[in-house]
Amino acid sequence: EQREWIGEFFFREVMPVITPIGLDPSHPFPRVLN
Structure with missing residues (x-):
């Protein structure tokens, strides 16, 4: 279950x-999660 979530x-x-390719309208710029 945890492996599936990861x-x-x-x-x-x-x-x-x-x-x-991941740069689509909903993600115009790569996000840096802090």
Whole structure:
């Protein structure tokens, strides 16, 4: 269950930041979560 959550978190939050393809209108600039 935890591993599944981490996988979803990675694809939802990390991939848009590390891939230019993730720059869509809802994410115009890579977010830095603090």
